[in-house]
Amino acid sequence: MKPWMFAVILAACANTTGGDRFDFPLGIAGPVDFAAGQPFATDFADEVTLTKATVHVGGVYLNRSQPLSGAQAQACVMQGIYDAEMTDGADIDALSPTPQWRTARATSGQAVTAEVWLNGGDVNALDDETLVVDLAGTASQEGQAYPFVAQIHIGKNRLVPPSDPAQPGMNPPCKLRIVSPIAVDFDLAAGGKLLVRVDPRKWLQNIDFHQLPPPQGASNLYKIADDNNTTAGIHLFNDVRAREGVWTFSWQPAGN
Amino acid sequence: MNSKFLRRSVLGIAALAIVVAASPLHAQPLPADLTPSALPEPPTETGDKVMDLTVRGVAKAKSRGNADFDIDVGKLHEVPRQNATELLKLAPGVMLTNEGGEGHAEQVFLRGFDAREGQDIAFSVGGVPVNESGNLHGNGYADLHFVIPELVQSVRVVEGPFDPAQGNYAVAGSAEYELGLGKEGLAAQVGRGSFDTTRALVLWRPEGRSAGNFAGAELYDTAGFGQNRSAQRASAMAQIAGNSGKAGLWRLGASLYTDRYHSAGVIREDDYLAGRKGFYDTYDTHQGGDVQRIGLWASHETHEAAFGARNTLWFTWRTMRTLENFTGFLLDAQEPTQNLHVQRGDLIDRNTDVITTGLSGMGRFRWKWLEREQGIELGYFARADHASGTSYRIEAATQAPYHLDTDLSSTLGDIGLYGDLDLKPMKWLAIRGGARADAFTFDVLNNCAVQSVSHPSKTNPPGDASCLSQEAFGNYREPTQRSTTSAMAFLPRASLILGPFAGTTASLAYGQGVRSIDPQYVSQDVATPFARAQSLDAGVRFVREWEAWKLSARVSAFQTTIDKDLVFSETTGSNVLGGGSTRRGLLADVRLTGKYFDQAINATWVRATFDATGLLIPYIPPVVVRSESAGLFAFRNALFGDAIETSGALGLSYIAPRPLPQGEVGDTVFTADMRIGVAWRGWQLTGSAQNLFNSQYRLGEYNYASDFHSQAEPTLVPSRHFAAGAPRTFMLELRFRMGGEP
Numbered sequence: 001m002k003p004w005m006f007a008v009i010l011a012a013c014a015n016t017t018g019g020d021r022f023d024f025p026l027g028i029a030g031p032v033d034f035a036a037g038q039p040f041a042t043d044f045a046d047e048v049t050l051t052k053a054t055v056h057v058g059g060v061y062l063n064r065s066q067p068l069s070g071a072q073a074q075a076c077v078m079q080g081i082y083d084a085e086m087t088d089g090a091d092i093d094a095l096s097p098t099p100q101w102r103t104a105r106a107t108s109g110q111a112v113t114a115e116v117w118l119n120g121g122d123v124n125a126l127d128d129e130t131l132v133v134d135l136a137g138t139a140s141q142e143g144q145a146y147p148f149v150a151q152i153h154i155g156k157n158r159l160v161p162p163s164d165p166a167q168p169g170m171n172p173p174c175k176l177r178i179v180s181p182i183a184v185d186f187d188l189a190a191g192g193k194l195l196v197r198v199d200p201r202k203w204l205q206n207i208d209f210h211q212l213p214p215p216q217g218a219s220n221l222y223k224i225a226d227d228n229n230t231t232a233g234i235h236l237f238n239d240v241r242a243r244e245g246v247w248t249f250s251w252q253p254a255g256n
Numbered sequence: 257m258n259s260k261f262l263r264r265s266v267l268g269i270a271a272l273a274i275v276v277a278a279s280p281l282h283a284q285p286l287p288a289d290l291t292p293s294a295l296p297e298p299p300t301e302t303g304d305k306v307m308d309l310t311v312r313g314v315a316k317a318k319s320r321g322n323a324d325f326d327i328d329v330g331k332l333h334e335v336p337r338q339n340a341t342e343l344l345k346l347a348p349g350v351m352l353t354n355e356g357g358e359g360h361a362e363q364v365f366l367r368g369f370d371a372r373e374g375q376d377i378a379f380s381v382g383g384v385p386v387n388e389s390g391n392l393h394g395n396g397y398a399d400l401h402f403v404i405p406e407l408v409q410s411v412r413v414v415e416g417p418f419d420p421a422q423g424n425y426a427v428a429g430s431a432e433y434e435l436g437l438g439k440e441g442l443a444a445q446v447g448r449g450s451f452d453t454t455r456a457l458v459l460w461r462p463e464g465r466s467a468g469n470f471a472g473a474e475l476y477d478t479a480g481f482g483q484n485r486s487a488q489r490a491s492a493m494a495q496i497a498g499n500s501g502k503a504g505l506w507r508l509g510a511s512l513y514t515d516r517y518h519s520a521g522v523i524r525e526d527d528y529l530a531g532r533k534g535f536y537d538t539y540d541t542h543q544g545g546d547v548q549r550i551g552l553w554a555s556h557e558t559h560e561a562a563f564g565a566r567n568t569l570w571f572t573w574r575t576m577r578t579l580e581n582f583t584g585f586l587l588d589a590q591e592p593t594q595n596l597h598v599q600r601g602d603l604i605d606r607n608t609d610v611i612t613t614g615l616s617g618m619g620r621f622r623w624k625w626l627e628r629e630q631g632i633e634l635g636y637f638a639r640a641d642h643a644s645g646t647s648y649r650i651e652a653a654t655q656a657p658y659h660l661d662t663d664l665s666s667t668l669g670d671i672g673l674y675g676d677l678d679l680k681p682m683k684w685l686a687i688r689g690g691a692r693a694d695a696f697t698f699d700v701l702n703n704c705a706v707q708s709v710s711h712p713s714k715t716n717p718p719g720d721a722s723c724l725s726q727e728a729f730g731n732y733r734e735p736t737q738r739s740t741t742s743a744m745a746f747l748p749r750a751s752l753i754l755g756p757f758a759g760t761t762a763s764l765a766y767g768q769g770v771r772s773i774d775p776q777y778v779s780q781d782v783a784t785p786f787a788r789a790q791s792l793d794a795g796v797r798f799v800r801e802w803e804a805w806k807l808s809a810r811v812s813a814f815q816t817t818i819d820k821d822l823v824f825s826e827t828t829g830s831n832v833l834g835g836g837s838t839r840r841g842l843l844a845d846v847r848l849t850g851k852y853f854d855q856a857i858n859a860t861w862v863r864a865t866f867d868a869t870g871l872l873i874p875y876i877p878p879v880v881v882r883s884e885s886a887g888l889f890a891f892r893n894a895l896f897g898d899a900i901e902t903s904g905a906l907g908l909s910y911i912a913p914r915p916l917p918q919g920e921v922g923d924t925v926f927t928a929d930m931r932i933g934v935a936w937r938g939w940q941l942t943g944s945a946q947n948l949f950n951s952q953y954r955l956g957e958y959n960y961a962s963d964f965h966s967q968a969e970p971t972l973v974p975s976r977h978f979a980a981g982a983p984r985t986f987m988l989e990l991r992f993r994m995g996g997e998p
Binding site: 020021058059061075076077081082083084085087088089105106107108117119122123124125126164165166167168169170172173174 | 526586589590591592593594595596597598599712713714717718719730918919920959961967968969970971972973974975976
């Protein structure tokens with residue numbers, strides 16, 4: 001090929017349509033300043049220690065836009081362009097600061113919204129048997145010890161009946177399984193990596209252990225119900241899915 | 257369409273061909289040398305030689321300069337082609353793709369335009385417009401598969417809106433197919449090839465009649481390469497032409513066409529690379545479509561020394577169905593009024609019925625001034641389209657429609673007038689052009705105008721219904737909404753042609769073109785229901801003829817802007833209106849023709865960008881190169897007695913990597929197609945190979961979000977997709993011809 005032909009082709013390719021595709025490592029872990037057995041206080045408990053805190057993350061997504069209102073707020077999949085995704089589910093030990101790494105795909109650009117999907121099956125399915133959260137520990141509240149366990153599944157047990165019979169789809173199950181929108185602000189570029197940390201301490205901030213029903217049978221463990229029928233069960237579920245404080249995203253550009 | 261309909265259609269087509277072939281032609285024979293391709297041509301671009309000759313035939317249009325390619329297919333008919341659309345490759349800058357299957361119209365890229373399936377190119381066959389106004393798949397959709405390639409005698413491609421006769425959709429340009437059969441007699445051909453492909457063809461031209469008298473019928477059946485690409489089609493075309501009065505010619509024609517096909521659609525690149533899908537696989541075996549088309553046309557044309565006129569009347573009925581799935585399971589968002597559901601599938605089932613009636617004509621006056629022939633042409637164009645279309649979403653699990661996206665009934669009118677001057681103030685100067693005015697009218701009835709309601713009735717909830725009969729707070733309203741509007745477009749066009757000087761002619765052309773708006777976008781009294789393009793072309797052409805050779809070479813620079821470009825949307829499976837855009841480029845084209853060979857090569861470079869951002873327009877190939885070669889050689893052998901003719905043809909295409917959305921860049925495409933043949937007496941045996949080197953190329957490339965359930969969680973980030981190009985395909989064909997000159 002003649003040099004001028006190369007020049008013509010290069011000139012044609014000098015510009016782009018915007019963006020750039022690449023893969024990057026995405027790690028998910030517990031807080032860096034926290035570990036199993038390390039006590040912490042909540043709004044109700046004087047001291048809580050966790051011996052187990054796992055969370056199943058189905059996927060992680062980043063989007064270039066924020067949901068505005070109306071239909072966009074309703075939809076589980078946002079209208080804007082998703083610029084990164086991790087679709088390989090992982091069970092994360094939230095008591096370990098060591099990330100579990102996955103490969104994620106991205107197109108370069110700014111990310112302003114993050115989503116964490118807490119599902120194992122179809123995110124729109126009515127039911128899902130996946131164990132999303134498995135929690136165990138001991139809380140001390142006003143001098144009384146509360147050894148406790150909690151599990152969360154997000155299936156029919158968490159469905160919210162519609163308040164308006166004319167809108168049977170107003171509370172779709174996918175909205176229960178997607179933590180969104182989580183505000184982020186960074187520029188995705190090739191060579192970087194993303195670290196997602198989940199803080200299980202925040203999950204228990206609003207649990208009033210005094211209100212937990214007493215242990216049943218031979219067990220001495222207090223159990224936070226896996227449904228919407230108890231205050232503790234609702235608080236734990238909502239705080240696992242809190243858009244602020246629980247899930248933090250940090251982008252490390254290439255070279256950092 | 258069911259197989260019963262197909263059988264009936266095939267029988268009908270065969271019957272039509274037999275009737276036309278068997279009917280005594282009352283037409284008076286035309287001298288063979290007055291066929292369209294053999295009409296006397298002016299010796300130069302400026303045509304300053306006055307011919308006092310009464311010519312009976314189809315008038316050739318005056319050249320509009322370097323962007324005007326009047327292509328006599330000639331020996332290049334030998335180059336293997338899948339269909340008549342591929343003849344467009346003889347014009348520079350054309351790239352064709354097809355993600356929709358054998359019966360789906362080709363997507364045309366021309367001079368930096370993604371003209372989709374004709375939305376930005378005005379197609380006509382035998383003077384009859386092909387673009388369908390109001391087609392839901394794309395306003396201006398033009399499917400040329402009904403044209404039997406062997407019946408195409410010439411193609412005129414004008415790469416820009418430079419001729420006042422060019423009407424709606426001539427944004428990137430226009431392509432006019434002229435029909436005719438070069439050889440007299442009856443020819444029967446049968447071919448058998450790769451992937452269980454069978455093609456049978458019958459062609460007939462009465463002896464002593466002009467090329468405009470013909471009948472042809474084609475049957476085609478293939479299992480298709482890879483998965484889900486089978487197709488069956490049948491087509492018949494017939495035309496009779498005769499003399500009328502002293503210098504008149506009339507033509508009467510009909511065509512029938514039916515097609516049923518499956519389509520593989522697109523494959524995600526990551527699924528292919530991970531081995532989850534093969535290169536020629538499919539995600540959804542329900543993709544495909546059906547087409548039926550009936551066309552009737554009649555024309556009368558007269559050419560006397562000072563006056564010429566032509567009138568054409570046509571009727572076209574066409575119905576088509578396409579089933580396409582670009583995104584898998586992504587678009588079925590839960591609406592509050594709907595019952596809870598999962599993603600049910602994004603297969604689009606789109607149906608369109610279009611009836612078009614129209615007439616066009618012109619009168620051309622010639623006079624002498626400054627001892628040179630001058631001319632003026634006044635023309636008219638009128639068409640009415642009634643289109644009805646629906647677009648459903650199909651549930652993957654049950655194949656039942658679950659949502660009606662669109663239901664439109666449109667009546668569209670387009671009446672245009674033009675004036676076209678042809679002045680030659682000097683021997684070396686021609687000024688051609690004038691202006692065109694088109695009036696567009698739109699009457700669109702949206703049968704599904706209300707698809708959501710903010711505060712639905714609690715006593716009569718809409719549920720899963722697609723078309724609602726209520727508005728906010730449950731107040732009743734009819735689900736329909738009619739919108740009407742109209743507008744006038746004034747389109748100046750002019751060409752300046754200088755020369756020839758030692759065989760060299762320079763030209764400069766300017767023109768404006770329009771594309772009427774898709775009825776989906778019509779709202780009541782919208783101000784300008786069309787997109788306007790402005791085009792500029794400047795170039796030089798060299799033509800020289802020797803006794804046995806003819807050389808034609810040209811180079812051009814061009815620029816076109818459009819205020820409302822079309823950009824492919826995977827969510828609708830069609831193009832949607834975008835912002836303004838500009839493309840600038842260069843092209844070169846050379847054709848060398850001899851008695852025994854024909855060589856054409858062209859190359860185009862273009863840079864197409866959005867005006868608002870300066871970013872490249874996705875999918876537009878920056879460089880397209882095409883070479884076509886054909887050669888004939890005859891020799892005598894004592895053993896066989898009569899001469900044995902051998903032929904060979906080669907077509908080469910190069911397409912530079914295309915820019916894709918999100919900064920992606922497509923792959924290079926290079927394909928080679930070859931045919932060799934031998935003919936003896938009335939027999940001809942040919943063997944062809946398309947994609948000779950069996951390159952695994954991506955015919956269509958895209959970058960968007962889809963979710964075909966190939967990974968554990970939905971894939972929402974834009975990803976590379978491709979529609980696979982055909983692998984190496986062999987075809988062996990045997991033709992026998994009776995009658996006519998050997």
